Amino acid sequence: MRIELVKRKEHSRKMALLSPVIAVGLTLVAAAILFAASGTDPFLGLYKFFIEPLTDSWSVQEIIVKATPMVLIACGLAVCYLSNNWNIGAEGQFIFGALCGSFLPIVYPEFETSLTLPLMLVLGALGGAFWALIPAVLKTRFNANEILTSLMLVYVASLLLDYLVRGPWRDPGGYNFPESRLFSEAATLPLIGDGRMSIAAPVAVVVVIVLAIVLARTLKGFEIRVMGESPRAGAFAGFSAKRLTLFAFALAGGLAGLAGTMEVSGSLNQLLPTISPGYGFTAIIVAFLGRLNPVGILVAGFVLALSYIGGEAVQASMGVSDKIASVIQGLLLFFVLACDTLILYRIRLHSRRTTATGEVSRA
Amino acid sequence: MLDIVQAVLLTVITAATPLLIAAIGELVVERSGVLNLGVEGMMIMGAVVGFAAANQSGSGALGVLAAIVAGMAMSALFGFLVLGLVTNQVATGLALTILGLGVSGMIGEAFIGVPGLRLPKLDIPVLSDIPFIGPVVFQQDAIVYLSFALVGIVSYCLFRTRIGLILRAVGDNHTSAHALGYSVLKVRFLAVLFGGGCAGLAGSYMSLAYTPQWVENMTAGRGWIALALVVFSSWLPMRVIAGAYLFGAVTVLTFHAQALGAGIPSQFLSSLPYLATIVVLVLISANRRLTLVNTPACLGKPFVPDR
Numbered sequence: 001m002r003i004e005l006v007k008r009k010e011h012s013r014k015m016a017l018l019s020p021v022i023a024v025g026l027t028l029v030a031a032a033i034l035f036a037a038s039g040t041d042p043f044l045g046l047y048k049f050f051i052e053p054l055t056d057s058w059s060v061q062e063i064i065v066k067a068t069p070m071v072l073i074a075c076g077l078a079v080c081y082l083s084n085n086w087n088i089g090a091e092g093q094f095i096f097g098a099l100c101g102s103f104l105p106i107v108y109p110e111f112e113t114s115l116t117l118p119l120m121l122v123l124g125a126l127g128g129a130f131w132a133l134i135p136a137v138l139k140t141r142f143n144a145n146e147i148l149t150s151l152m153l154v155y156v157a158s159l160l161l162d163y164l165v166r167g168p169w170r171d172p173g174g175y176n177f178p179e180s181r182l183f184s185e186a187a188t189l190p191l192i193g194d195g196r197m198s199i200a201a202p203v204a205v206v207v208v209i210v211l212a213i214v215l216a217r218t219l220k221g222f223e224i225r226v227m228g229e230s231p232r233a234g235a236f237a238g239f240s241a242k243r244l245t246l247f248a249f250a251l252a253g254g255l256a257g258l259a260g261t262m263e264v265s266g267s268l269n270q271l272l273p274t275i276s277p278g279y280g281f282t283a284i285i286v287a288f289l290g291r292l293n294p295v296g297i298l299v300a301g302f303v304l305a306l307s308y309i310g311g312e313a314v315q316a317s318m319g320v321s322d323k324i325a326s327v328i329q330g331l332l333l334f335f336v337l338a339c340d341t342l343i344l345y346r347i348r349l350h351s352r353r354t355t356a357t358g359e360v361s362r363a
Numbered sequence: 364m365l366d367i368v369q370a371v372l373l374t375v376i377t378a379a380t381p382l383l384i385a386a387i388g389e390l391v392v393e394r395s396g397v398l399n400l401g402v403e404g405m406m407i408m409g410a411v412v413g414f415a416a417a418n419q420s421g422s423g424a425l426g427v428l429a430a431i432v433a434g435m436a437m438s439a440l441f442g443f444l445v446l447g448l449v450t451n452q453v454a455t456g457l458a459l460t461i462l463g464l465g466v467s468g469m470i471g472e473a474f475i476g477v478p479g480l481r482l483p484k485l486d487i488p489v490l491s492d493i494p495f496i497g498p499v500v501f502q503q504d505a506i507v508y509l510s511f512a513l514v515g516i517v518s519y520c521l522f523r524t525r526i527g528l529i530l531r532a533v534g535d536n537h538t539s540a541h542a543l544g545y546s547v548l549k550v551r552f553l554a555v556l557f558g559g560g561c562a563g564l565a566g567s568y569m570s571l572a573y574t575p576q577w578v579e580n581m582t583a584g585r586g587w588i589a590l591a592l593v594v595f596s597s598w599l600p601m602r603v604i605a606g607a608y609l610f611g612a613v614t615v616l617t618f619h620a621q622a623l624g625a626g627i628p629s630q631f632l633s634s635l636p637y638l639a640t641i642v643v644l645v646l647i648s649a650n651r652r653l654t655l656v657n658t659p660a661c662l663g664k665p666f667v668p669d670r
Contacts, residue, residue: 003447088457138645142648143648143649144641145648147453148587148590148591148641149644149645152641155634159633160630160634162630167628284454323469324469326461327469328465329465330463330466331462333457333458334440337444337448337454338448338450341448341449
């Protein structure tokens with residue numbers, strides 16, 4: 001048996017919609033095998049992981065809480081990836097944004113006005129954008145690979161956070177625990193519902209809608225897609241690759257920084273040594289599962305958030321390691337990438353001996 | 364004083380060896396025109412599988428062997444997607460890293476806090492008795508020597524043999540190599556497997572020699588630093604040694620500075636290797652002449668044979 005790829009004449013629209021669904025299906029099969037391999041009933045495992053969290057109002061709210069930062073980050077990453085800018089340091093931009101957003105409530109806790117929250121959000125977005133612009137400038141100015149520089153800055157940002165919460169920003173009345181003071185009322189994002197859900201969730205939906213319109217209906221959206229698919233054609237149209245790189249990174253970093261600030265202000269209410277279970281990296285999976293399309297990303301964000309909650313659920317109720325969540329997330333990205341091949345290619349299977357023309361085939 | 368210098372040099376070697384091995388493997392992969400960003404994922408799998416196998420069998424050699432196989436298995440998965448299904452190389456490499464971190468965390472849960480096995484040091488007779496140099500250079504474990512042998516072999520094969528010529532042809536112009544009758548995909552797949560084996564070996568060095576224990580996420584970005592070292596070396600094997608030992612030295616110096624206190628917060632010192640990577644990348648990449656000459660022309664570009 002030999003697999004041969006035959007290029008389609010044009011993108012398959014049907015497959016563009018179907019491929020993420022197939023990928024999720026294959027992930028479910030793989031997850032069932034994983035549950036069976038770890039000695040549990042695969043069907044019960046799948047139910048506890050993927051279905052049960054959806055039946056309870058508390059965990060649905062938790063899913064939304066976790067989906068919100070990932071959707072925001074993935075929207076920015078989609079703009080980067082569409083324009084061929086490989087920003088994989090969103091985790092660092094999320095953390096640095098959160099640090100900048102936390103500056104006011106931690107250093108000037110007595111500054112409690114109606115301006116506090118808007119200022120925090122602006123500072124957070126600017127901080128994230130600044131952190132993202134470092135690899136962008138190094139790429140445009142010095143030709144340095146943005147994949148590696150953006151990733152290195154993730155480690156730097158998390159060490160900086162660790163230093164601040166253990167050192168200068170530690171809560172003076174906190175019995176030496178490595179955590180900052182709690183944010184005041186004026187620095188806390190208004191909550192919705194009875195859980196930890198804040199107005200960050202509707203903000204994410206607004207961002208999705210705006211970005212969907214920008215990408216589909218405006219010149220900027222056209223520029224982003226053209227520069228990704230054919231930089232040469234874009235250059236003839238008068239688009240500047242360098243300026244777009246700076247734009248894409250700044251947007252992605254700004255959204256990640258905004259997400260970080262809203263996470264700290266809305267859900268955590270203080271800075272801790274770790275403020276993210278890897279949202280910045282999981283958002284990469286969200287972006288690809290959503291096929292770099294804002295509406296797709298909204299759906300994909302829920303799927304990945306469900307995997308976090310599902311991992312906690314199977315650990316609590318079945319004693320399966322919650323690490324299974326990150327394994328399932330990794331497998332999902334593999335399946336998504338593999339299934340995307342179906343959009344551009346048809347897969348033909350050949351028997352080893354003969355091809356369609358009867359010729360002896362060479363492997 | 365001499366004792367301290369000796370101790371520092373010894374730790375520099377142990378810190379540099381995993382970087383050297385992982386980078387030399389990735390160099391071969393990139394020379395064939397494939398960019399595998401999953402080095403971190405393959406390394407961490409090598410670390411956990413190597414630790415587990417050595418722990419279960421009681422043999423360090425078996426641990427190392429199992430780690431190489433694990434790295435190769437991961438890279439085979441990558442190769443199948445990137446070469447067979449023509450998926451995006453950057454995204455697939457990332458997927459490999461995410462998967463490797465997840466799976467290693469799951470396998471490793473049983474081994475947290477379990478005392479590890481340390482690879483034995485080989486004592487080369489006579490030479491190891493040379494004062495000062497002897498204990499540093501001739502009393503290392505086998506993998507340290509192997510790492511230098513690997514660099515030598517790779518360098519020789521790449522530039523002095525037919526296999527190396529084919530590999531470079533595939534990486535520089537896959538259309539021409541294909542027209543000449545070479546199987547581009549087969550050459551690339553073999554190169555990817557070699558890179559995976561090296562990354563697995565490097566990972567096992569982390570968990571069997573550098574710090575003989577299993578800690579989740581213990582490679583701490585070394586796979587990514589190895590990727591940067593390939594750029595640093597401008598795809599020339601001998602220069603990887605310089606890069607790896609430079610980074611080994613930076614890592615060790617931060618340790619010693621922490622021990623001395625020096626009043627600098629430990630987090631700042633820990634971030635030095637990452638900042639150094641950025642600085643080095645910028646310095647090398649800004650020199651266009653240097654990078655353009657040696658960068659494989661087809662690096663990261665997909666190839667679908669037409670029939």
